[in-house]
Amino acid sequence: MKSLSEQNHYEILEVHPTAAREEVERAYRLALTTYTDDSLAGYSVFAEGDAAALRERIEMAYRVLSNSRARSEYDATLEIDPDEDLPRAEPSAPLVPVEDHFSENAVPLQTDGTTHLDEGSGDFDGERLRHFRIRGGMEIEDIARITKISPTYLGFIEEERFGDLPNAVYVRGFVTAYANCVGLDGRGVAASYMKRFDKGDRARRKGRFFESR
Amino acid sequence: MGDRLNKLAAKLRGGPDGVPRARLISVGGGKGGVGKSFIVANLAASLARLGHRVIAVDGDLEGANLHTCVGVPRPRVSLADFVAQREEDLGKLILDTPIRNLQLIAATDGNLAIPQPSQSRRVGLMRELRELDADFVFVDLGAGTHAAVMDYFMIGDEGVIVIAPEPTSVENAYGFVRAAFYRRLRLAMASHDMRKIVTMAMDQRNERGIRTPLELLREIQTLDPAEGARFVETMRAFRPRLIINDVRTADDIKLGFSIQSVCRKFFGIEAEYLGYVNHDESARRSVRARRPLIDVYPRSDAAIYLSRIARKLLADGAPGASQEGSI
Numbered sequence: 001m002k003s004l005s006e007q008n009h010y011e012i013l014e015v016h017p018t019a020a021r022e023e024v025e026r027a028y029r030l031a032l033t034t035y036t037d038d039s040l041a042g043y044s045v046f047a048e049g050d051a052a053a054l055r056e057r058i059e060m061a062y063r064v065l066s067n068s069r070a071r072s073e074y075d076a077t078l079e080i081d082p083d084e085d086l087p088r089a090e091p092s093a094p095l096v097p098v099e100d101h102f103s104e105n106a107v108p109l110q111t112d113g114t115t116h117l118d119e120g121s122g123d124f125d126g127e128r129l130r131h132f133r134i135r136g137g138m139e140i141e142d143i144a145r146i147t148k149i150s151p152t153y154l155g156f157i158e159e160e161r162f163g164d165l166p167n168a169v170y171v172r173g174f175v176t177a178y179a180n181c182v183g184l185d186g187r188g189v190a191a192s193y194m195k196r197f198d199k200g201d202r203a204r205r206k207g208r209f210f211e212s213r
Numbered sequence: 214m215g216d217r218l219n220k221l222a223a224k225l226r227g228g229p230d231g232v233p234r235a236r237l238i239s240v241g242g243g244k245g246g247v248g249k250s251f252i253v254a255n256l257a258a259s260l261a262r263l264g265h266r267v268i269a270v271d272g273d274l275e276g277a278n279l280h281t282c283v284g285v286p287r288p289r290v291s292l293a294d295f296v297a298q299r300e301e302d303l304g305k306l307i308l309d310t311p312i313r314n315l316q317l318i319a320a321t322d323g324n325l326a327i328p329q330p331s332q333s334r335r336v337g338l339m340r341e342l343r344e345l346d347a348d349f350v351f352v353d354l355g356a357g358t359h360a361a362v363m364d365y366f367m368i369g370d371e372g373v374i375v376i377a378p379e380p381t382s383v384e385n386a387y388g389f390v391r392a393a394f395y396r397r398l399r400l401a402m403a404s405h406d407m408r409k410i411v412t413m414a415m416d417q418r419n420e421r422g423i424r425t426p427l428e429l430l431r432e433i434q435t436l437d438p439a440e441g442a443r444f445v446e447t448m449r450a451f452r453p454r455l456i457i458n459d460v461r462t463a464d465d466i467k468l469g470f471s472i473q474s475v476c477r478k479f480f481g482i483e484a485e486y487l488g489y490v491n492h493d494e495s496a497r498r499s500v501r502a503r504r505p506l507i508d509v510y511p512r513s514d515a516a517i518y519l520s521r522i523a524r525k526l527l528a529d530g531a532p533g534a535s536q537e538g539s540i
Contacts, residue, residue: 003427004478014474033464034471041471044384045479047424054478134463 004054008078009061012054017075021066022146022181028062029142124179124192126160132182133158147177154178157193162200171197235268235347236530239369241393243385245276245356247377248458251500252490252519253353254282258505259523261315265348268307270318272365273355274329277320284311284504288319295338296323296330303341312508316347329361339368356385358392366393371526373454373487376472378465383472386455391415394426394451394482401447407433407440427481448481456522457489459496465489488522490515 002011010017013027034041035054042051064070133143140158144151153174156164165171172190179189240253250271257269271279274296280288288308294300308317330338342350342365352369354362366372372393376386392415399411410433414423423429426448434441453476457469469486476484490496493515499506507516 003431014477030467030470031474033467034474039471040378040380040383041468042475044380044387045425045475050479134466 004057007057009064009074012057012061013065015065017078019065021068022183024062024065025142025146026138026183028058028066029138031058123196124184124189125196126158126193129175129178129182129189129193130158132184133178138182143178143181146181147174149174149177160196160200162197163204165197168194168197168201234343235345235350236371237342237350237352237369238371238373238526239272239352239354239366240373240375241354241362241366241389242375242382243356243358243389244377244382247375247382248490249375250279250282250353251496251506252373252375252456252458253279253351254505255507255516255519256523256526257349257351258283258312258315258507259520260349260527261312262507262520263523263527264314265527266314266316266346267349267351268316268318268345268347269310270342270350270352271320272352272362274320274323276355277323279353280308280317280319280321281503282500282505283315283317284508285317285319286503288317288321291319291321291323292338293320293323295341296334298334303338303345307345312505329359335361335364339364342368358389363392363396367396371454371529373456374484375456375458376468377459378457378461378468383468386472387475390453390476390480390482390484391426393453394448394480397451398426398429398444398447401443402433402440403443404437404440407437410436425479425481427479430481449483452483452485454485454487456487459492460489461492487525488518490518490522 004012010019013024013031015023015027019027032055033039035051035058037043037046037051039051064074133140140151140154143149143154147154153165156162157171157174157178165174172194175193176186176190178186180186238256240249240256242249250273253269257267261267269279269283271277271292273279274292277291280286285308290300290306290308292306294306295303300306303318306318308319310317342352352365354365356362374386374389376382395411395415399408402408402411411429413419413421414429414432417424421432423432430441430444430448433444455469455472457465460466466489469489473484473486476482491514493506493513495510495513496506496515499509502509506513507519510516
């Protein structure tokens with residue numbers, strides 16, 4: 001059990017040393033909201049100066065871990081011992097063997113592997129994507145910043161304004177990136193979403209055909 | 214004969230190779246009015262609907278209301294009969310509910326003069342709870358951190374803490390986590406001196422200025438490394454589970470993660486965020502109808518979230534899942 005001063009950047013942000021960029025981003029955003037002076041989760045626990053000191057550590061950790069070069073340099077200085085008693089090193093009752101315990105930081109309910117399926121059954125539509133985004137505490141702009149996809153298109157994806165989206169190849173890429181960003185399996189989600197897109201697209205073209213007659 | 218003895222021993226032990234016994238899930242939270250009974254009624258009903266035999270026990274002798282949440286208007290017997298020693302067999306206090314597979318032990322009609330059971334009666338009650346014939350036993354705890362409440366929380370295989378996204382509830386939840394952890398710790402310490410230090414640390418204004426379990430750990434590690442090791446073991450095994458109820462915004466959802474982080478960083482305690490239940494008007498309507506939400510409005514948002522939490526509980530106990538996470 002390490003005190004805060006002994007924790008490395010990963011432990012401060014509560015992410016695994018192999019965490020992807022998106023996870024680091026999510027963890028950082030969560031830490032920022034958790035450790036404001038008057039945060040609901042913390043105000044009754046923090047002593048004077050606790051939150052400020054932590055915020056400083058969080059910023060430092062994020063500066064390093066969000067920059068791939070700085071991060072690999074930092075990694076080289078770390079001796080990561082897999083058995084070390086990271087606070088989370090010993091996962092709580094793992095739900096399913098494949099469970100990545102640390103991704104729980106992002107989304108609580110989908111991590112048991114089955115909830116993907118029963119997360120409102122059926123297709124991954126725009127509404128469900130939006131649901132996952134909100135659950136992860138992200139704004140459209142956050143996803144835009146990470147994926148470099150225009151927020152307008154991300155909005156269209158959620159609203160399923162298929163007619164306003166570019167052609168399928170692009171949309172598939174957008175949806176994959178969006179899904180990865182909110183902690184879902186990008187390929188699976190895109191496959192599901194694209195079925196709806198194709199259907200919508202066909203219907204639209206048919207509509208246009210009738211209109212033109 | 215030997216075989217029968219073994220079976221009995223296994224049953225009492227309830228070990229992994231013993232006769233399967235009910236999973237005991239205690240649900241507390243420190244603060245009243247955060248929806249504990251509502252959550253217990255609905256998780257119990259969800260599991261019952263999935264075909265598990267469930268008994269919901271109202272552990273709140275001073276504010277009994279679980280019976281109403283599960284649709285039993287006037288329980289004819291209750292835990293109060295056990296407390297008053299009118300009935301020794303807890304099994305005889307079990308009542309059927311309108312929901313198949315779901316039974317109830319109510320807590321109505323207590324003796325207002327002596328609402329809480331004596332220490333020895335509590336021990337008897339906890340033993341009886343363990344013996345109930347069911348797949349799941351839920352214990353709905355009263356508010357506060359009274360010794361009686363904490364005892365019931367402690368015997369659970371799993372302890373769930375229900376929190377509403379508001380300051381009063383969050384503060385009380387931390388108080389509850391602390392109380393549960395320190396009690397557990399005091400039991401784990403072998404030496405009398407260390408137990409005394411734990412007791413001292415339970416006083417928030419203690420002379421040594423120990424504020425958190427982590428600070429207490431430092432203190433004990435310096436004084437007695439062997440007890441320090443026991444401390445770390447206790448810490449690892451202690452895993453309260455959190456449910457955030459009545460969630461209205463994305464920030465409310467994030468609160469669960471934030472509390473998890475604060476518990477980890479400031480207490481060294483690993484809490485598990487089991488899930489959240491969103492604010493839903495139909496929840497209130499179901500309480501008015503005096504039936505579980507998942508029974509009256511199974512398609513409502515909150516019902517869907519509740520059954521998801523129930524499934525998560527189920528998955529946690531599935532073969533292969535570690536039981537270390539128990540409290």
